[in-house]
Amino acid sequence: MAKKIRIAVLGATGYTGVELLRHALRHPHIDISVLTADKQAGKHMADIYPHLRGADLPKTVALSDVEWQGIDCVFCCLPHGTTQEVVAKIPSNIKVIDLSADFRLRNLQAYETWYGHAHLAPELQMGAVYGLPEIYRDKIKQARLVASPGCYPTSAILPLYPLLKKSLIEPASIIIDSKSGVSGAGRALKESSLYAEVAENFYAYGVAKHRHTPEIEQELSVAAASEIKISFTPHLLPQSRGILSTIYVQMKNGFSAEKLHDAMGEFYGKEKCVRVLPIGETPMTASVKGTNLCLIGVCAGRLPGQAIIVSAIDNLVKGASGQAMQSFNIMHGFEDALSLSLYPLFP
Amino acid sequence: MAKKIRIAVLGATGYTGVELLRHALRHPHIDISVLTADKQAGKHMADIYPHLRGADLPKTVALSDVEWQGIDCVFCCLPHGTTQEVVAKIPSNIKVIDLSADFRLRNLQAYETWYGHAHLAPELQMGAVYGLPEIYRDKIKQARLVASPGCYPTSAILPLYPLLKKSLIEPASIIIDSKSGVSGAGRALKESSLYAEVAENFYAYGVAKHRHTPEIEQELSVAAASEIKISFTPHLLPQSRGILSTIYVQMKNGFSAEKLHDAMGEFYGKEKCVRVLPIGETPMTASVKGTNLCLIGVCAGRLPGQAIIVSAIDNLVKGASGQAMQSFNIMHGFEDALSLSLYPLFP
């Protein structure tokens, strides 16, 4: 039996950290060696999350106390902004999969504009690979540092990339209306995440200025081979998991929803974690809950030349920890979906 | 003290019926004289809805057993399609406020196309007034038959009407992305309304073919003084009440979100049941829960010339029974908001 890959999970007590453990615990080739949790260092995970009682996990340690020797791969589940300096200190022989936004924007100026400060590890940024496996599989295989995509961007880029790549839609016409479960805001304590304020409530936020905008634009610009801007509106759903993005596009002259659907199907035909539904059908978030799937539906719109595309992911899986594990699998020569569920818990 | 107005509520046991009773019970000038409920005729409302225990309400009767004499006004809360024939049999001296879709489309051909059969009471349709008080107050005052608007249309027409009326936006550019709580589907028994299938789930439905489309187009065409088509996508929220519509429009050359906001504020300045938020702010459904309010926010979009407008209503109040009561008040010379809450239950 091959030696297991020893991983460290930095920031193991947030929602993306604990979701990563769900997958890592059943991964046949992973040895979970280090868990960090600054505020709660020294605790057992089961004391923080009772559902992990019984899991064979090391105690948490402070980030500064991590012994890097012997670690093969780091999953970094730390908050945005703090990650750059942390990753800069990890020995360079260790692979890093970062779930924060810190290494996603290749344009350092764009980073500064949207995040309000100069990038603190620009040289690392140069070598980072954007961890969307269906687009960058070959680069991920070779990468030392993978910047795992944001949840909204995953739901928006996967359906739009093939359409722009194949010049089927007008790049200036894209409107992305996204709705996310509240776990996307993490475990941080704020009034807007309280049960009594989320339940039986729904609203848009960050209209025309959410930080995932440049990330989506970066990848769609690659696909279109030109700089493009998009309209992106996130909303908060009264549910824990799930993102649904309803995307409105204008097709280029002569194309139809059928043509878009064909192109999408062709592009993702062999993928295990992306599925294109029959034309005219659209997905539910319940169909991806707990899974690493992205489901995509394509419909004709009512306005002339309009198509409507709907995508669904679980923000904590394909939108975060599952996708990071998918990159891990690719980096280590395993199948994409190893240890990742493809059937949801329903109901 | 003036004589009370005697009302009949047809279909009193559905969600719109029982919501209507909530308002009627505290209306100082209403005497609830007749309640119909075909399947459950002969029951006390409190046996069907325990929360109505203690309310002074007549027993339900079958529709065929109603004695119309002495009734002044009928609220018709029956399912779509069945209402036309029912209303045709109500003595013509009785005012009727219909909450179904049966009398909303002035174009009988459009009715036939979207509802699949010829209209059964075309002469009544001729005299029906579309019951959106902020637009048709004067006609409602004189009406015998008011066709109270649908929930989605209310959330879409209120924000768009002034913008089209004042020619501030491109009529061919309108995209309405709407999200509704599940009470909009009524109390009918279907798998898609079960708790276990609604909770922790979200999806679009009826993409590009929902029956509220022609209703929205009818009124926006009036505003624009030309035939227009819109893109309308409804979604189902895991919550009981509330509609939020996120609306994307292209402004006509030379206009800005500020200008749209000013126009909206001017149009609704004196209205009690429509409020325009400060520019750049957008509403929550929790802010209208249980109230007859429509809140509207206006933002600049990221695409050139784009504005994003967000509206929120409670689908059972301003989107149904509350608006019907608002029309009742107007028809009888009372203030719009009499008996209608303007502060929600929160949390």
Add this chain to the structure above:
Amino acid sequence: MAKKIRIAVLGATGYTGVELLRHALRHPHIDISVLTADKQAGKHMADIYPHLRGADLPKTVALSDVEWQGIDCVFCCLPHGTTQEVVAKIPSNIKVIDLSADFRLRNLQAYETWYGHAHLAPELQMGAVYGLPEIYRDKIKQARLVASPGCYPTSAILPLYPLLKKSLIEPASIIIDSKSGVSGAGRALKESSLYAEVAENFYAYGVAKHRHTPEIEQELSVAAASEIKISFTPHLLPQSRGILSTIYVQMKNGFSAEKLHDAMGEFYGKEKCVRVLPIGETPMTASVKGTNLCLIGVCAGRLPGQAIIVSAIDNLVKGASGQAMQSFNIMHGFEDALSLSLYPLFP
């Protein structure tokens, strides 16, 4: 028209504070003169709670900046423990209704045992009246300081008081299994109140040691005219509002559930805010949502001599702000239910 009563609400930005405003805003004899909010002093309530936009309310001030002159009555919605010193500084001509636990325990030693420190205003405690209107109406009428009951105690004392008073049940046999919506934990920021940790979850907490235990025991001991202990287990429900208490008792020899039901009906026959259901029926929390009602059901148990009593209240209304307003009404000579809803929002 009589002069309005000028009130101050201390701690207006918590859930009990904002719920109190919902009732006060429609009270015909109240002038809301002062709102305090230490952390957010200087803000408009609508900036903290958008659903209050449009309400005619003063800006919040820091507690230390309140000018007491002209104030007639104070609603104190501050956290437990901090209230004693605050109330001690309010001029003695001003009536005070305190919603915290600070003045509920008449036994200062019991207070110290359960709350971990000596009482800071023992002389005020001497004059405080326990504000359960159905039991202490006459004392409330004369009170200067009313200690409004806790939410769980309200749901437990109301059904048990008459049974003990009339010696129908064994005082040593009482088991109270209570379940509460999460708004009972207030707006304080803690992981256990986050949407993602409350939704689709249910559990007991504070088993055999919750601080509401001595409060329940105090009042039941009064009823029984002897010191009694009870078994009380609170649970957290995945919903915002509502408490349901399922209470198991042994009847004294010769009594039946019917007898208990009769006694209960007789005791509460004239009350507007307590309703006894037909024997064998039990209430839902949805039937009291947003109302100041306590509903009580009485059933025969399966074990010999056992009766099962189920009560339902809205923890923020009859369990907090509504009951405080009921005491206000009694103190000022109004009807109990003035400004308090008796029909819930449903669904």
Add this chain to the structure above:
Amino acid sequence: MAKKIRIAVLGATGYTGVELLRHALRHPHIDISVLTADKQAGKHMADIYPHLRGADLPKTVALSDVEWQGIDCVFCCLPHGTTQEVVAKIPSNIKVIDLSADFRLRNLQAYETWYGHAHLAPELQMGAVYGLPEIYRDKIKQARLVASPGCYPTSAILPLYPLLKKSLIEPASIIIDSKSGVSGAGRALKESSLYAEVAENFYAYGVAKHRHTPEIEQELSVAAASEIKISFTPHLLPQSRGILSTIYVQMKNGFSAEKLHDAMGEFYGKEKCVRVLPIGETPMTASVKGTNLCLIGVCAGRLPGQAIIVSAIDNLVKGASGQAMQSFNIMHGFEDALSLSLYPLFP
């Protein structure tokens, strides 16, 4: 590689059926050969449950069209009452695991009393084994027909069995206050299962007369070696999955909660699907969501001699399909937990 075991799932489209498929799909030794669905015969499962898209499953057939040849084991997920006659017609060489209540009561008279009609397959009942693996493992190994326990009974019997077996508690003192998620009511269409009536609501039902009572009493009587009666009160939770039972018992003289805890730990020490928490700790339903675990906590009560025991299961897994699969594993010589998750989806 060994030949796979060919199973038929009767009633595959209900919640227990579809949950069974979730486990069967990842079971290494199962071949899902037949699925029945009378009303929806001829459909693909993915047309009924979109989350099953992509699963390799046979089309559904009508029960009358099943070809039994080659089938090794049947999971019967049909409604109560209809199962007896169905099972009677299954060839006797095929093993049967029945999830309904039809074969759980060994006393045919008790069956008739609680279910309102004489048992239709009394001879089959004689050979049925009550499928609670932790109690009846040896009998399950040999069984042809396993009657898989009800959800509430599983949550009640597991904690109480060892205490009665070891004579630590008074058999006449048992009060079981249970709370269940709504999936326990299945996918049947009824108003009480609608989202709008379950959400933000909580109530008791079937007080002192729920049909799971005799099933609990049957097994506890075995443990106590005497006929006992219990008090059992079920409640409906606003969540999809999960049962929590709060159990009040009187200890026999000289025993303490610690002693009960020790006995429980000893009894379940080697079990994979039952875990006893440290004394004084109690479980959450979220900790078992989607898993085949039963978690049990033991606390001292406040009343003299009282102990409080809290158990948590997922009603669809350990309370239904997972436990049935556990029996399947035992019947076929596999480990109890094969294909059954022991870590939940959280949040």
